[in-house]
Amino acid sequence: MTAEAQRRRAFWHILLFAAGLVVLTVISAGSVYLVNKARDDSKWVLHTIEVENQVNTLLLEVRRAESSARGFLLTQGPDFQADHERAIAAIIPALDKLTRQIGDSPAQRDSVEKLSAAIEVRLGQFAREMDFVKQGQLDNAKALVREAAAGNTTTTISNLANAMIREEERLFRLRSANADRSQTLAASLTGIGSGLVVVLALISIWLLRRSARMRDEAETRLRDAYANLEALVDERTADLREANNEIQRFAYIVSHDLRSPLVNIMGFTSELEELGGDIFRRVSSLTHVPADGPPLPSGEIALEGPDKQLSEDFSEALGFIKSSIAKMDRLISAILNLTREGRREFQPEKIDIREFVEAIVSTLAHQAVEAQAEIHVEPLPDIVSDRLALEQIFSNLIDNAIKYLKNGVPGEIRIRGRTKLGYAIFEISDNGRGIDARDHQRIFDLFRRAGTQDKPGQGIGLAHVRALVRRLGGTMSVSSELNAGSTFTITLPVAWNATTRKTDR
Amino acid sequence: MTQPVTIIMIEDDEGHARLIERNIRRSGVNNEIISFANGTDAMKHLFGADGSGLPQKGNALLILLDLNLPDMSGIDILKQIKENRYLKASPVVVLTTTDDSQEIKRCYELGCNVYITKPVNYENFANAIRQLGLFFSVIQVPPAAP
Numbered sequence: 001m002t003a004e005a006q007r008r009r010a011f012w013h014i015l016l017f018a019a020g021l022v023v024l025t026v027i028s029a030g031s032v033y034l035v036n037k038a039r040d041d042s043k044w045v046l047h048t049i050e051v052e053n054q055v056n057t058l059l060l061e062v063r064r065a066e067s068s069a070r071g072f073l074l075t076q077g078p079d080f081q082a083d084h085e086r087a088i089a090a091i092i093p094a095l096d097k098l099t100r101q102i103g104d105s106p107a108q109r110d111s112v113e114k115l116s117a118a119i120e121v122r123l124g125q126f127a128r129e130m131d132f133v134k135q136g137q138l139d140n141a142k143a144l145v146r147e148a149a150a151g152n153t154t155t156t157i158s159n160l161a162n163a164m165i166r167e168e169e170r171l172f173r174l175r176s177a178n179a180d181r182s183q184t185l186a187a188s189l190t191g192i193g194s195g196l197v198v199v200l201a202l203i204s205i206w207l208l209r210r211s212a213r214m215r216d217e218a219e220t221r222l223r224d225a226y227a228n229l230e231a232l233v234d235e236r237t238a239d240l241r242e243a244n245n246e247i248q249r250f251a252y253i254v255s256h257d258l259r260s261p262l263v264n265i266m267g268f269t270s271e272l273e274e275l276g277g278d279i280f281r282r283v284s285s286l287t288h289v290p291a292d293g294p295p296l297p298s299g300e301i302a303l304e305g306p307d308k309q310l311s312e313d314f315s316e317a318l319g320f321i322k323s324s325i326a327k328m329d330r331l332i333s334a335i336l337n338l339t340r341e342g343r344r345e346f347q348p349e350k351i352d353i354r355e356f357v358e359a360i361v362s363t364l365a366h367q368a369v370e371a372q373a374e375i376h377v378e379p380l381p382d383i384v385s386d387r388l389a390l391e392q393i394f395s396n397l398i399d400n401a402i403k404y405l406k407n408g409v410p411g412e413i414r415i416r417g418r419t420k421l422g423y424a425i426f427e428i429s430d431n432g433r434g435i436d437a438r439d440h441q442r443i444f445d446l447f448r449r450a451g452t453q454d455k456p457g458q459g460i461g462l463a464h465v466r467a468l469v470r471r472l473g474g475t476m477s478v479s480s481e482l483n484a485g486s487t488f489t490i491t492l493p494v495a496w497n498a499t500t501r502k503t504d505r
Numbered sequence: 506m507t508q509p510v511t512i513i514m515i516e517d518d519e520g521h522a523r524l525i526e527r528n529i530r531r532s533g534v535n536n537e538i539i540s541f542a543n544g545t546d547a548m549k550h551l552f553g554a555d556g557s558g559l560p561q562k563g564n565a566l567l568i569l570l571d572l573n574l575p576d577m578s579g580i581d582i583l584k585q586i587k588e589n590r591y592l593k594a595s596p597v598v599v600l601t602t603t604d605d606s607q608e609i610k611r612c613y614e615l616g617c618n619v620y621i622t623k624p625v626n627y628e629n630f631a632n633a634i635r636q637l638g639l640f641f642s643v644i645q646v647p648p649a650a651p
Contacts, residue, residue: 256602256603259602259623260518260521260573260602260623261520263518263520263521263524263602263623264518264520264521264524267520267521267524268520268524271524271527336603340605
């Protein structure tokens with residue numbers, strides 16, 4: 001999957017999340033607002049009912065006052081009088097309450113003013129009526145009642161009250177409708193919001209599933225690639241191993257078969273040397289027959305002039321041939337040994353490296369003393385590896401360190417070790433003559449050497465050491481500067497397992 | 506009873522054969538040397554036409570054997586010699602160009618008496634042959650098998 005597609009998907013995820021958040025916020029705010037509004041509307045509806053109620057209460061009290069006044073007029077009973085007084089007493093507070101309640105509506109305020117005026121008139125009539133009855137002027141009282149009936153005061157009151165109730169009923173309908181609308185709105189808002197959230201959730205789930213599927217596919221592809229890679233690596237490893245074995249066999253056969261003619265060359269050169277000796281002895285005996293005295297002791301050749309020159313040339317030629325043969329023999333032996341090392345099966349075993357290195361150092365003690373070198377062995381980690389191979393590695397490196405010290409400078413050779421991530425790292429450092437940076441690769445090549453060639457050697461040691469280190473599953477490197485000492489670093493697995501690099505032959 | 510030892514040399518390289526012979530002679534060993542340049546001829550001589558080894562019964566032999574022969578492996582010859590009732594008592598000197606420890610071990614396991622790596626330095630070889638000369642002089646003829 002491309003990075004572009006990944007970015008786009010992440011963008012969509014964020015967008016979805018943001019949209020969800022916005023929807024939720026809007027729904028919450030809207031719901032809170034609408035619920036508040038609905039509560040408000042309900043309050044108003046309730047208020048309307050209360051006002052209606054109050055109007056009815058007022059009307060009831062007026063009627064009660066009227067009927068009790070009439071009762072009193074008819075019977076002059078104190079019960080009616082008390083009842084009337086209670087009703088009268090209730091009217092004014094009821095009216096006040098109503099006035100307070102309808103403060104919100106100007107139309108109702110007008111009605112209330114008219115109503116209270118009418119009630120005041122009626123209350124005045126009541127007072128006069130009651131006074132007449134109390135004073136026994138019943139006729140006057142009756143006349144007043146008739147007058148009141150003619151003046152239609154009560155009807156006016158009840159008309160006004162009914163008008164108010166009708167107004168309140170209108171308000172009630174209006175406010176109920178409002179409350180209904182608010183509630184419907186709240187419900188639809190919640191419904192729509194929930195729907196949106198569900199839709200967003202579904203989209204999210206879809207996106208998630210899609211990305212999970214893509215991840216699974218990618219994983220499968222990765223696994224396949226891994227399997228392929230492993231097969232490829234196995235194949236290549238087998239090829240390389242085959243090639244390596246081929247080279248080993250080739251080197252072995254070549255060096256082995258080269259040795260055969262060399263045996264003849266060396267053997268017959270020796271024969272020639274013997275022959276040459278015989279010939280020149282004969283020449284000498286022929287040219288130097290002493291007239292008197294004893295013959296020359298056999299084996300001694302006394303030649304003069306050109307004969308001596310010939311004999312010397314002959315010896316010199318043979319000398320060159322023999323030294324070249326000896327060199328060639330050493331080189332062939334070296335190749336043979338290297339190929340043999342390449343074919344030897346390693347035996348991994350646990351080795352106390354410090355003890356092991358100290359044993360090697362003690363065998364090199366004589367050379368170290370001769371070279372005025374001190375060898376310090378620091379604590380070294382133990383590893384599992386092949387003893388013989390390690391011996392060759394360490395003795396070669398320490399031997400080199402002793403061999404290539406600076407003339408006249410006391411040598412100091414240090415062997416250090418540490419472990420890191422399953423590997424043991426050993427460092428063999430010296431204060432010797434060092435190696436020029438351009439020779440760092442060369443010194444590991446077979447038969448190649450660097451620096452002043454004042455020490456005996458074939459140029460085999462380091463090539464051999466590196467081959468061994470590699471076979472032991474490790475690596476090897478050098479860091480050095482000319483005249484500033486060298487440090488050879490070997491990295492070997494702490495627990496080497498022969499099966500990890502089995503040579504299949 | 507002593508009997509002159511016959512040296513059987515099985516060596517395909519003529520030069521090597523010549524050098525070995527010369528060095529043997531030079532070190533003062535004058536026994537008869539019979540050379541074979543391949544395994545087949547040598548086997549025919551040692552084991553006879555029927556392969557029983559009867560022709561060599563009672564003969565004192567010393568066998569110089571090269572391991573790298575064109576027609577067969579010296580190891581096989583060594584094995585057959587050491588398995589043959591008439592020949593198994595004859596000393597065998599293996600001469601070869603390799604000094605492979607596995608090969609040396611195998612030869613000694615099969616019963617070879619001396620293993621000599623063909624030297625490039627013939628002075629050392631001459632010494633070795635001289636010592637072998639001493640060895641030759643004490644060779645006892647194996648008791649005749651019934």
